[in-house]
Amino acid sequence: MKKIFMSLSLLFISNLLLMGCSNNEEKLGEMKVKQLTRIDVQAVNNDESYNEAIIITDKDTVDLAKEAFEQINWEQNVKAEMNRREDVKVTLFFNIDENMPENLVEYFIWFNQGNETATIIDRVENAYGTLDKENANTLKKLMLNK
8 A cells, every 4th residue: 555655645746746847848839939028130141141130129129029929830940941131040048037137039030022922941949930911010010111
């Protein structure tokens, strides 16, 4: 009886640890998106160099971007290659804890002309994301003023 109780206790504790750890690993999770405070945007020039960064801190603009970023459909563990250079490089600043430095996430975004969607790549996390027409157009207007 004592062995059964110990086995069940160990199984219960293991499950608690697994559930607690799995919730912390979500990609650009809902809680993290809500803590987005700043966006740096660097558009790519014709000579493939970056423009000077445009810094977006306006709350209304950041909120619009948050809504679009929440709609990205991610595929994890994908090493994606594109035929052309990205349209913009975006650095997202998250204020997770007031006593700690901001967390930075860098995305490379392609705005697809034909179907007006967007492709997003996170090279650090090896993640490939897509965004529908409506949200892609929202991001394009915010990032490129188009």
